[in-house]
Amino acid sequence: MILQQALAQSHEYAKKVVREGDTVIDATCGNGHDTLFLAGLVGDSGKVYAFDIQKEALGITRKRLLENGMLHRCFLIPDGHQNMHRYVNQPVKLVLFNLGYRPGGDHSICTRGETTIKAVETALNLLVVHGLIVLVIYHGGDTGFEERDYLLKALPDLNPKKAAVMMTSFINLPNNPPILVCIEKLG
């Protein structure tokens, strides 16, 4: 397809704003694919803060970063993303969320709308003006519908003077393709 799915689009948006030397956050470390991708974007002078509550996820990510020579660009933090402000005290260019459960992991351990929204609000405080929050919302199978519904109800309430919230979704495809939400900090 020419039209890209949400995950590929999230990387396109990351590339639009992230430059060498930037500080960025991977709010949902998971198996570390995005952490590695972001570490590649920020270069040796940048930093990626990656959060996950699952030690196993951070272990897999550490291994992936080590194998690709990028561990020194990353802080791997065993805490929920709603607490990111406790660890990051500098302006951030991008915060990436891959919502849902960790592929290959326990489906009952997944992100929740309530904490995700808290993390989005915290992320907005850390972002530079015109920095981006990118959320890929997975929904389907046995999980994700509740969080999707929570977010699609809460995100339209974000103050339009502070942030622009853009949503992209496939509206006729079966199997619940993921939804992309991009939030740009305006002021």
Added chain:
Amino acid sequence: MILQQALAQSHEYAKKVVREGDTVIDATCGNGHDTLFLAGLVGDSGKVYAFDIQKEALGITRKRLLENGMLHRCFLIPDGHQNMHRYVNQPVKLVLFNLGYRPGGDHSICTRGETTIKAVETALNLLVVHGLIVLVIYHGGDTGFEERDYLLKALPDLNPKKAAVMMTSFINLPNNPPILVCIEKLG
């Protein structure tokens, strides 16, 4: 803003698929801004078919194309876009719709959901596989809500084996920013 409004995004998608020598359709000629943009993309070996039911719109467009030396790349057709199959008999790479009324024109003369959907179905037949239909849906002020609602009800019914329908919109901004819909022909 880093996040682009629908009109700018429609041009990005056009650039993704249109190459020199291609045949494309401007389904809503209007004041000819998009016709000129498309004529620039297809080059001297390509063709733009531009439709409008308003003679004044075609006159303004003709002048714009002439001033920019691109009239020879375009057919300006005084008919509704739902009849495009009567004029175009070759494979098409892109069909662009800028819905609503013509800026500066009579607001009561505007596109309608029923004919737009007919035109979308006709356009799907003319498109090459992986060709795109791009719709910018204007709604707000005194018009456009009815067509928007009609389309957002009808487009999710497009056969997912034939086309993927992607919608992008700002979900927290005031003043009804336009909505972008991209349809890729799949088979």
